[in-house]
Amino acid sequence: MPVSEFSHLIEMYFEDDNYIIVSESVVYSTGSVNDSDDLVLWIPENAEIMQFLVTDMTGSASETSVNYSREGNFIYFSADESSTSNVMPLLYGIRYVVHSHEDVATFNKVIRSEGILDYPISRLIIVVNHENSEIPSITSANGIQLVADQASNDDGKTSYIWSSPAFDEFSVTLQSPNSYTNTGTGYNYSLIIGIVLLIVVIGAVLYYKKDSSGKLGELEELYEAELAVIAQIESDRKKKKLSKDDFERIHKKHSDSAAKIKEKMEKLKKT
Secondary structure (H helix, E strand, O other): OOEEEEEEEEEEEEOHHHEEEEEEEEEEEEEEEEOOOEEEEEOOOOOEEEEEEEEEOOOOOOOEEOOEEEEOOEEEEEOOHHHOOOOOOEEEEEEEEEEOOOOOOEEEEEOOEOOOEOOOEEEEEEEEEOOOOOEEEEEEOOOOEOOEOEEEEOOOEEEEEEEOOOOOEEEEEEEOHHHOOOOEOOOEOOOOHHHHHHHHHHHHHOOOOOOOOOHHHHHHHHHHHHHHHHHHHHHHHHOOOOOHHHHHHHHHHHHHHHHHHHHHHHHHHHO
């Protein structure tokens, strides 16, 4: 599937102990820039992948897992043209957890890499979930504050939108209000209609779409997230990135949480 450009939504949740859960949703537009059938995404090298799915945005086909290969930071996968409708493009979504080893939890992301990941981005949306006492800061690879075309904040969820972003990579951290530098142009509490629709379509179709099981489906997603965090914690301990005391404390916390969620799931299944 030749690709001319793509739209990219990246949503992140900063958790305790410097763990970050990330959901990325990508819609590719067909064209003539990339003549290869292989598509490419960049994720942090220590990311633990929880889920990688593709779906038809019309809703006419069910979500299916994406077959991929992984080389360092790059994920390679083939376009699933068999699932493509004549009306809407495919939506690819990947969810993973990453452990930040910086003093301040930091999410680093490359969106363009010459010769590998170089098709143009028509729209980039970054959504950061955070405590109300914190404010996201988004900087370039050189540490320069990036200014979004549009930005909005709604009770612990801050969204930033760029049309055809000029930067190739960025970092996200959380700061106190006293040290914050504004990342948004025309910072306000409402997004323009087109942006709202893009967030709703991309985000809701795949990762935030409620399934027929309702609350059970939400618990299953939370359970999967906890298992992914536990796997990352165990991997970090094996690589000696966590002390024994930190490992036992963090591992117990997330194991207990997973057990409670599983117990709730079992009760719902019996009703």
